[in-house]
Amino acid sequence: HLQLQESGPGLVKPSETLSLTCTVSGDSFGSGTYYWGWIRQPPGKGLEWIANIYERGTPYYNPSLKSRVTISADTSKNQFSLTLNSVTATDTSLYFCVRHLSSGCDIWGQGTLVTVSS
Amino acid sequence: QSALTQPASVSGSPGQSITISCAGTSSDVGRYNYVSWYQQHPGKAPKLIIYDVSNRPSGISDRFSGSKSGNTASLTISGLQADDEADYYCSSFTSSTSYVFGAGTRVAVL
Numbered sequence: 171h172l173q174l175q176e177s178g179p180g181l182v183k184p185s186e187t188l189s190l191t192c193t194v195s196g197d198s199f200g201s202g203t204y205y206w207g208w209i210r211q212p213p214g215k216g217l218e219w220i221a222n223i224y225e226r227g228t229p230y231y232n233p234s235l236k237s238r239v240t241i242s243a244d245t246s247k248n249q250f251s252l253t254l255n256s257v258t259a260t261d262t263s264l265y266f267c268v269r270h271l272s273s274g275c276d277i278w279g280q281g282t283l284v285t286v287s288s
Numbered sequence: 289q290s291a292l293t294q295p296a297s298v299s300g301s302p303g304q305s306i307t308i309s310c311a312g313t314s315s316d317v318g319r320y321n322y323v324s325w326y327q328q329h330p331g332k333a334p335k336l337i338i339y340d341v342s343n344r345p346s347g348i349s350d351r352f353s354g355s356k357s358g359n360t361a362s363l364t365i366s367g368l369q370a371d372d373e374a375d376y377y378c379s380s381f382t383s384s385t386s387y388v389f390g391a392g393t394r395v396a397v398l
Binding site: 216217218219222231232234271272274275279280281 | 389390392
């Protein structure tokens with residue numbers, strides 16, 4: 171069955187760039203059927219949608235993060251990625267990669283904690 | 289875009305039914321039938337329980353049901369069980385071609 175796995179550094183310095191990758195396994199990625207995205211959750215707080223991308227390449231972004239975020243997909247590697255520029259402590263969160271089933275996210279990675287600190 | 293409005297907490301006794309509201313605007317909940325609901329137990333990833341207002345993914349109990357009226361969506365949990373104790377989040381597609389979440393509702397089973 172389909173699984174998602176986030177990877178990337180757990181610690182990023184303020185003002186630097188956060189880069190995460192999600193590897194899709196157990197199913198075909200790139201069939202042009204689904205949107206794939208990122209959602210984050212600060213420790214002890216609620217969920218925030220960051221971005222998603224259609225397999226054929228159309229990205230969509232949270233307006234509040236759009237100036238700092240890029241999402242991309244590499245179907246040859248069964249991966250999609252997130253970069254977030256100019257990070258601050260408020261970007262410290264558990265970052266989840268997800269698959270969209272219409273309006274809902276039906277498959278979630280386990281999440282990766284990224285801490286922004288010097 | 290502003291977060292959707294959910295009550296901070298809702299409680300009920302085993303076997304009872306509870307309803308969680310999710311208030312949005314005419315730019316999100318009221319405009320699209322793209323509301324979803326998630327259940328999150330401590331230390332776990334959220335789990336999709338309702339999508340497109342009232343559809344349940346495969347494997348989700350029919351004790352969970354969703355609806356929408358105007359700018360407000362609702363999640364009803366019937367036959368409340370101990371394992372239903374969790375945080376619940378609503379989400380909606382928006383006119384900004386993005387998604388917005390509610391702040392979450394903690395459900396307590398008394």
